[in-house]
Amino acid sequence: MTVSFFVMSYEFNEYRDLLELNVWFNLHWNDEFLVWNRTEWNGIEWMRINSDDIWLPDFRHISSYYNPEKLTDCTNPGCSVAWNGSVHCTPRCNMNAKCAVSYNRWPFDVHQCNLWYGIEHNTMNEIDMQTEMLCLQTEPDFSSSRWSIVSLEKNRAWVGMRNNYSYVKLKMELMLQRKNGSDKVAMVCPIMAFILFWN
16 A cells, blocks of 8 residues: 655644644555446446445544544545546545754754554554655745754664564654744844843
8 A cells, every 4th residue: 555645734833843734645555346347337447436336445543642532533535446446536635743843952842743643453564555746835825934854764674572473553654843934023022022021
């Protein structure tokens, strides 16, 4: 199975050290039970289908606390199936992740946020996963007014369990940087107030 991540919008909650994201996924896999002969079906090569009518992998978002969490805040994904069993589903989800924060360089602080994904009940031998694409929406309406994503990287890990099975986990790594000037008012106003008070 391949997974593509498209970060559509984001915001960082400084009070909770929480990155809030809206992500559009493109999930692709092959299902041997959804194959048909095109010549027997009037040349039909693909069709749209409701995600409730086909098998879906138990794809989950695993937060920084490593607690399994289903993608409950997702739109019901529209899916398409091709004659050779190739399936594409595109859920759009709201999710969050705790970040490793450090304010030592405030207001030029940079924070790292990690998001982990995996399939809960299938081993690597049953379903293997790869990250195909990792993209960031660049239109101004989708960006944060206070934070920039300066790094967006993908990673992949194998987790061995005591039952001698291995499970694949996908990782999305983000680096957030405070935008220059976003805290000028917070820095200047106390100084101005101090000067006015003593004058």
